[in-house]
Amino acid sequence: MSTVGKVIKCKAAIAWEAGNPFSIEEVEVAPPKEHEIRVKIVATGVCRSDAHAINPNFKEGLFPVILGHEGAGIVESTGPGVTQFKPGDKVIPLYMPQCGQCKFCLSPKTNLCEKISKIKTAISDQDLMPNGTSRFTCRGKQIYHFMGTSTFSEYTVVSETSLVKIDAAAPLDKVCLIGCGFSTGYGAVINTAKVEPGSTCAVFGLGGVGLSAVMGCKAAGASRIFVIDINKDKFSLAKELGATDCLNPQDFKKPIQEVITEINDGGVDFAIECIGNIAIMKAALECTTVGWGTCTIVGVAVGGQSIPVSPMQLIMGKKINATFFGGWKSVDSVPKLVSDYMAKKFNLDALVTYTLPFDKINDAFDLMYEGKSIRTILVF
Numbered sequence: 239m240s241t242v243g244k245v246i247k248c249k250a251a252i253a254w255e256a257g258n259p260f261s262i263e264e265v266e267v268a269p270p271k272e273h274e275i276r277v278k279i280v281a282t283g284v285c286r287s288d289a290h291a292i293n294p295n296f297k298e299g300l301f302p303v304i305l306g307h308e309g310a311g312i313v314e315s316t317g318p319g320v321t322q323f324k325p326g327d328k329v330i331p332l333y334m335p336q337c338g339q340c341k342f343c344l345s346p347k348t349n350l351c352e353k354i355s356k357i358k359t360a361i362s363d364q365d366l367m368p369n370g371t372s373r374f375t376c377r378g379k380q381i382y383h384f385m386g387t388s389t390f391s392e393y394t395v396v397s398e399t400s401l402v403k404i405d406a407a408a409p410l411d412k413v414c415l416i417g418c419g420f421s422t423g424y425g426a427v428i429n430t431a432k433v434e435p436g437s438t439c440a441v442f443g444l445g446g447v448g449l450s451a452v453m454g455c456k457a458a459g460a461s462r463i464f465v466i467d468i469n470k471d472k473f474s475l476a477k478e479l480g481a482t483d484c485l486n487p488q489d490f491k492k493p494i495q496e497v498i499t500e501i502n503d504g505g506v507d508f509a510i511e512c513i514g515n516i517a518i519m520k521a522a523l524e525c526t527t528v529g530w531g532t533c534t535i536v537g538v539a540v541g542g543q544s545i546p547v548s549p550m551q552l553i554m555g556k557k558i559n560a561t562f563f564g565g566w567k568s569v570d571s572v573p574k575l576v577s578d579y580m581a582k583k584f585n586l587d588a589l590v591t592y593t594l595p596f597d598k599i600n601d602a603f604d605l606m607y608e609g610k611s612i613r614t615i616l617v618f
C-alpha cells in the first residue's frame with residue numbers, strides 16, 4: 239500500500255532531554271510539504287557531534303529532538319515543487335545545504351549556505367523545517383529536527399536544498415560516512431589546510447574525523463604524518479592509513495607541542511585538531527613551524543570557550559583556520575566523493591568498527607564514549 243501523502247508511523251530514537259539515553263519510540267512522520275522530501279533512512283553513522291547535542295555542558299540543544307546527521311537512504315516521496323528527486327533515488331541528507339542562490343553559495347570562498355539549520359551565532363536559530371514547523375510528532379508532542387537531517391529515524395523529512403542524489407550502486411551502510419565524518423576530516427586537509435606534497439603534518443585525535451584527516455594527509459603526499467591520541471588502541475589503524483609517528487601525550491613529561499617541535503626540526507607544516515579541546519587547539523598551533531605553519535581546527539569545543547592563542551604565534555607567521563564539513567560545497571561534492579569511494583580512491587570501510595541494528599543506538603554511543611569504536615553504523 240502506498241504511503242505517499244500519508245503520515246508514516248515508524249521507529250525513531252528520541253532524545254527527550256540532555257544527558258539521558260535515547261528512547262526508541264514510534265513516531266509519526268508527516269508527508270513532505272512544498273520543496274521537501276521524505277526519505278527512508280537505510281543506514282546512519284554516530285558522530286561525536288551528536289553526542290555534543292545531548293551533552294548538558296553544551297546547553298544549546300532543543301528537546302525533544304531526533305538527532306543524526308550522517309545518514310544515507312532512499313527517497314520515499316516528494317512534496318510539491320520538487321523537481322530534482324523522485325521516489326527510489328539513493329540520497330545523502332546534507333547538514334550543510336547548498337541552495338545555489340545565497341551570497342555564500344555564489345562565492346567560491348566558502349562552503350557555507352545561508353539555508354543551514356541551527357547555526358545560532360551565524361545564520362539561523364531553529365531546528366525545524368524552513369517554514370518553522372516540524373514533521374515529527376511522538377506521544378502527542380512536537381519533536382525538533384536536527385541539523386536539517388534527523389537521520390536517527392526510519393523516515394525523515396528534509397528540505398530539497400539539504401539533500402543530494404548519489405550513485406544507485408553505492409552501499410548506503412558505508413557512504414553514509416560521506417555525510418559527515420569522512421568528508422569533514424579528509425576535506426579539512428585537502429580544502430582547508432591545503433596540505434602540500436612532501437610536507438609534514440600532525441593530526442590530533444583519531445576518531446572517524448581524525449583518521450579521515452590522516453587519509454587526506456596521505457593522499458596529499460605528506461612525507462611525515464604525526465598522530466596524537468591518548469587512546470593508544472587507535473594507533474594501529476592510523477598506521478595502516480598512513481601515520482608515520484604515533485604519540486601518546488601521556489608518555490611524555492613535556493607538553494606534546496614541545497615533543498613534536500623537537501623531533502621535527504622546529505615544528506610541522508600543518509596541524510589538524512580533530513578533538514574539540516581548546517588546550518589541544520593551542521598545542522596544535524604551537525607544534526607548527528614558525529614562518530608558515532598552519533593549524534586547522536575541526537573539533538567543536540564546548541560552547542562559550544575560547545582558544546588561548548598568543549598573538550606572537552601569528553606574528554611569527556603561523557596561521558590558524560577552521561572548517562565546517564571539510565570545506566566541501568555539499569551538493570557539488572558529495573556525489574563526486576561517493577564516486578571516488580566506488581572507484582576505491584579512499585577507504586571508508588576501515589572507519590566502520592561495528593554495524594548494529596538501529597535499536598542498539600545507546601550501545602553505539604557507549605562504544606564511542608569508551609573509545610572502542612571509530613564509527614558504528616546503525617542499520618534499519
Ligand code: PAD
Pocket residue numbers: 285286287290418419422442443444445446447448466467468469472487512513514515518535536537538539561562563564606609612
Ligand atoms: P571521536 O570522539 O570519535 O574522536 C576523538 C578522538 O580524540 C578519540 O580518539 C579520543 O581518544 C581523542 N582524544 C580525546 N581527548 C584527547 C586529548 N586530550 N588528547 C589527545 N587525544 C584525545 O570524535 P569524532 O572523530 O567523531 O569528532 C571529532 C571532533 O570533530 C568532535 O569535536 C566533533 O564534534 C567535531 C566535528 N566537526 C565537524 C566540523 O564540520 N567542523 C564535523 C564533524 C565532527
Ligand code: ZN
Pocket residue numbers: 285286287288307308418419
Ligand atoms: Zn558529524
Ligand code: ZN
Pocket residue numbers: 335336337338339340341342343350351352353
Ligand atoms: Zn546557499
